[in-house]
Amino acid sequence: MRSKDKEKKSNRRLLIKRIALAVISRILFWPFFLINRSYHVILFGISSRRTCNGFTLYSIENNQIFFANAIAALNKLKEIDLRKYERARYLVPIIAHVRQGGNFYKQSAKAFYVDEVPDDILYFASEIVHEATHAYLLRKGFRYYKEVRERHERICVKEQLSFIIKSIKAQSNVTELQKQIYMQQWKEWFQEHLTSEWWHNKNIRRSRFLAIKKLLKELFS
Numbered sequence: 001m002r003s004k005d006k007e008k009k010s011n012r013r014l015l016i017k018r019i020a021l022a023v024i025s026r027i028l029f030w031p032f033f034l035i036n037r038s039y040h041v042i043l044f045g046i047s048s049r050r051t052c053n054g055f056t057l058y059s060i061e062n063n064q065i066f067f068a069n070a071i072a073a074l075n076k077l078k079e080i081d082l083r084k085y086e087r088a089r090y091l092v093p094i095i096a097h098v099r100q101g102g103n104f105y106k107q108s109a110k111a112f113y114v115d116e117v118p119d120d121i122l123y124f125a126s127e128i129v130h131e132a133t134h135a136y137l138l139r140k141g142f143r144y145y146k147e148v149r150e151r152h153e154r155i156c157v158k159e160q161l162s163f164i165i166k167s168i169k170a171q172s173n174v175t176e177l178q179k180q181i182y183m184q185q186w187k188e189w190f191q192e193h194l195t196s197e198w199w200h201n202k203n204i205r206r207s208r209f210l211a212i213k214k215l216l217k218e219l220f221s
């Protein structure tokens, strides 16, 4: 009984702390929110732009491979799962190759920020599903707090994998045995991928640092 009371108290304290932090950050940092918004406007303004059935694509370096792969991935998504495609169009209408260090969903821009352009079209399409799931969870009020990041990522990866499995099952020129092999390979790949725990702050910092290093190398080579 006492431990339950303790738990309740600590949950309440955590909730109060979060509300206070949210209020304080809104009051103190509102100029930064404005800067953040202006930053996206500038970033998209200086990028090349294409449209594709209600999606807007941007590339800061006018990367034609990005445009081609993004359009192919959107077509793949539409062909395999129309419901997921419509959901992505509503939740993540912008796909922007803006080299911000890592591929992730940027809530304030309602965009999927792409750093590395996936070569594999099916995987690119599954990444759109992944980021749309992040957008969906955030829209439903599930914030991406440190303590729940892993849960968010596992839900997004599950959606991503279910899309890939659906796509494999829809293939008509592949035997059942081959389909089973592909599905098992993808399952194992995602299992392995999750062990990298990319959602931890130290790993985010590390991947951003490596992305900046790569970008600088490209700029000065």
Ligand SMILES: [Zn+2]
Binding pocket: 130, 134, 153, 156
């Ligand atoms: Zn994610």
